[in-house]
Every structure is written in structure tokens, then in C-alpha cells.
Amino acid sequence: MQPNFQYSIVVLLYLIMSTDAINCKGCVPLDIFTFDKVISKFKAAAIKFDVAYPYGTKHDEFAKVAEAAHTVPDLLVGEVGVKDYGEKENADLAERYKVNKDDFPVVKLFVAGISEPYTFSDSEFTADNIKKFIRTKSNVHIGLPGCLEAFDKIAAKFSQVHDPEVKKALLREAEDLWDKTTGRADQKTAEVYVKTMRKALDKGDDFVPNELKRVQSLAKGKMSKEKKEEVQQRINILQSFQHEEL
Numbered sequence: 324m325q326p327n328f329q330y331s332i333v334v335l336l337y338l339i340m341s342t343d344a345i346n347c348k349g350c351v352p353l354d355i356f357t358f359d360k361v362i363s364k365f366k367a368a369a370i371k372f373d374v375a376y377p378y379g380t381k382h383d384e385f386a387k388v389a390e391a392a393h394t395v396p397d398l399l400v401g402e403v404g405v406k407d408y409g410e411k412e413n414a415d416l417a418e419r420y421k422v423n424k425d426d427f428p429v430v431k432l433f434v435a436g437i438s439e440p441y442t443f444s445d446s447e448f449t450a451d452n453i454k455k456f457i458r459t460k461s462n463v464h465i466g467l468p469g470c471l472e473a474f475d476k477i478a479a480k481f482s483q484v485h486d487p488e489v490k491k492a493l494l495r496e497a498e499d500l501w502d503k504t505t506g507r508a509d510q511k512t513a514e515v516y517v518k519t520m521r522k523a524l525d526k527g528d529d530f531v532p533n534e535l536k537r538v539q540s541l542a543k544g545k546m547s548k549e550k551k552e553e554v555q556q557r558i559n560i561l562q563s564f565q566h567e568e569l
Contacts (some may be wrong), residue, residue: 369399454466472501
């Protein structure tokens with residue numbers, strides 16, 4: 324066997340054997356011996372620093388991210404369980420990345436080619452916000468509910484350019500893709516992307532952030548479950564047009 328192939332098998336076995344030993348399904352448990360070896364193999368790694376045996380709403384939200392990421396080969400979702408008693412397992416890792424136990428849980432995003440990790444700082448610790456954080460900081464796609472990956476990628480490009488002609492070309496690309504989209508639900512979703520791009524071209528770069536604020540405000544009102552899901556999908560798609568410089 325080649326050394327690289329052997330190492331791949333070791334890592335794979337580690338991941339498989341670890342599945343039953345952790346509270347968060349899909350999360351890879353890491354420690355001082357495995358941390359650098361494992362995260363270096365991925366384009367991005369979202370790591371939660373937390374107590375050794377985490378529980379509660381925030382842990383459940385992070386578990387949703389791990390579940391969504393299981394089909395994303397470039398993204399690792401892992402946990403570092405830190406103990407402040409006994410042998411103080413992983414306290415050295417927490418200290419290395421300046422994570423204070425009073426702030427648990429802390430999510431750090433390690434991106435290949437970037438020397439320092441990004442820290443998730445949104446006031447609302449939700450799965451969708453963590454997904455958005457991963458997408459905007461790493462360019463690794465992890466979908467929000469109701470979004471389509473191919474259109475998300477066009478939306479991201481659309482938000483990064485200012486040349487109207489380039490934006491028009493991206494709109495045509497989205498329109499062509501819409502024509503090829505099958506399934507009633509996906510066709511309806513594709514239509515939202517295209518109409519958003521058309522309005523952004525017509526009204527300028529401020530359209531998307533202003534529309535996002537408007538729809539987010541609308542989402543706070545009373546409405547049926549179905550309508551709320553529809554509005555949230557609209558928010559998720561609008562967020563696909565947001566871009567943060569790495």
C-alpha cells in the first residue's frame with residue numbers, strides 16, 4: 324500500500340469508529356493528537372469547542388449543521404470536548420485558539436490557506452446562521468432550506484460584481500438554468516432567484532439588502548406555518564446574494 328492510501332484508511336476508520344462515541348451524529352470528535360491531522364484534509368472545518376458532554380438547544384442546532392454537511396466532502400464538522408477538571412482534556416486546544424469556557428459553545432471555522440480561524444459571532448446560535456457563516460467565509464456550499472446549489476453559486480457571483488454587463492450575463496445564465504430546471508418546487512424556487520436578479524439589476528445593489536430587511540420584518544408577524552416556511556425560504560435565497568470578503 325502507498326503511505327497516503329494507508330493514512331486515508333486510518334482516518335476513515337477513525338471517523339467510522341467515532342460515530343457511536345459522540346453525542347452529535349456526524350460530528351467528528353477531535354483532541355490534541357488528531358486535531359491538526361484531520362482538519363488539514365478538508366477545505367473547511369467547522370469545529371465546536373464545548374464542554375465534554377454537551378447538551379441543550381445550541382448543541383442540537385450544531386447537530387443539524389453536522390447532518391446537513393454529511394454530503395459535503397469539502398467540509399468537516401467536528402467537536403472538541405474540553406474538561407476543566409482531572410487531566411483537563413483538550414484544555415490546551417482551547418487555550419491555543421483563545422477559547423474561554425465561559426463562552427461555550429464556541430464555533431471556529433478553519434479554512435484552507437487562511438492562517439487564523441474565523442469565529443462564529445452571530446447573536447442567534449442557529450443551524451441556518453452557522454451554515455451561512457460557513458458559506459460566506461469559506462465558499463464551501465452547505466445549503467439552506469429551500470435553496471438550490473447551482474443558483475446559489477450564480478447568486479454569489481452576481482453579488483460580487485458591479486459591472487452591469489457581467490450581471491446581465493449572470494442573469495442570462497440563471498434564466499437558462501431555470502429553463503432546464505425540473506420539478507414544480509425547484510422551478511418555483513428558480514423563479515425567485517431570477518426575479519431577484521432582475522430587480523437588483525433594475526433597482527441597484529441596495530435592492531437585495533433592503534428586500535432582506537423587509538422580508539425579515541415580515542417574518543416576525545403572525546402567519547400560518549406554511550406561509551412562514553415560504554417567507555423563510557425567501558430569506559434564505561436573499562442571503563445567497565450576500566457576500567463577505569474573506
